[in-house]
Amino acid sequence: xxxxxxxxxxxxxxxxxxxxxxxxxxxxxxxxxxxxxxxxxxxxxxxxxxxxxxxxxxxxxxxxxxxxxxxxxxxxxxxxxxxxxxxxxxxxxxxxxxxxxxxxxxxxxxxxxxxxxxxxxxxxxxxxxxxxxxxxxxxxxxxxxxxxxxx
Numbered sequence: 001x002x003x004x005x006x007x008x009x010x011x012x013x014x015x016x017x018x019x020x021x022x023x024x025x026x027x028x029x030x031x032x033x034x035x036x037x038x039x040x041x042x043x044x045x046x047x048x049x050x051x052x053x054x055x056x057x058x059x060x061x062x063x064x065x066x067x068x069x070x071x072x073x074x075x076x077x078x079x080x081x082x083x084x085x086x087x088x089x090x091x092x093x094x095x096x097x098x099x100x101x102x103x104x105x106x107x108x109x110x111x112x113x114x115x116x117x118x119x120x121x122x123x124x125x126x127x128x129x130x131x132x133x134x135x136x137x138x139x140x141x142x143x144x145x146x147x148x149x150x151x
Contacts, residue, residue, distance in 0.1 A: 012100050019080030040076040048082060055096040055105050058128055062094050062107065065140050070147035086112065092146050097128075104129045107139060113146035 009017070026043075027036075048059040059082055066073055066084045073084035073091055081099070083090040091112045097105035108125035109115060115122045131139065 016079040016081075016100075019077070023077050023080070037074055040074065043077050044075040044082050047077060047080065051096050052098040054130070055098050058105055058131070059094050059096065061136065062139070062143075065136070065143055066092065069140055069144045073147055086147070092143055107142075109142070109146045114148035115142075115146055 044063075048056060048063065051059055063075065063082065066075070070084065070092075073086055076083055076085050076090070078085075078090045078093045079095075081093060081095050083093040085091060089112045090110050093108050093110070095102075095106040095108070097103060104127040106125050107128055110124075113124075126139065126142075128135075
């Protein structure tokens with residue numbers, strides 16, 4: 001099936017949409033509170049464990065960064081990949097490039113991120129292949145800022 005045959009969506013995009021629908025269905029059935037948070041984190045960690053080498057290590061490191069500098073963000077799956085949310089809305093996320101059949105993985109921020117600045121200009125995603133320590137430091141600062149000053 002070509003991209004056009006499927007309404008313009010690639011196989012990876014259709015897979016992500018199906019995973020998102022399953023996530024929403026599971027959310028509706030799941031209990032609230034601590035049990036829900038624990039289940040969502042377990043699902044996220046299981047997804048990270050399934051990632052190919054390279055992407056898995058980056059996702060694990062991002063998970064550690066978020067837990068360290070933005071503990072108010074809750075781990076949850078977002079279109080079948082790791083996301084970190086406040087009030088149920090994803091603020092930052094990671095997409096495995098290898099799982100998406102892309103050249104690089106992506107770290108992104110949503111409209112929920114507190115990145116608005118006086119310039120009216122800021123990035124909403126970053127390509128990751130093999131980040132240097134300096135890049136990880138910069139990403140840590142983006143997570144801190146995206147989570148907001150109250151974190």
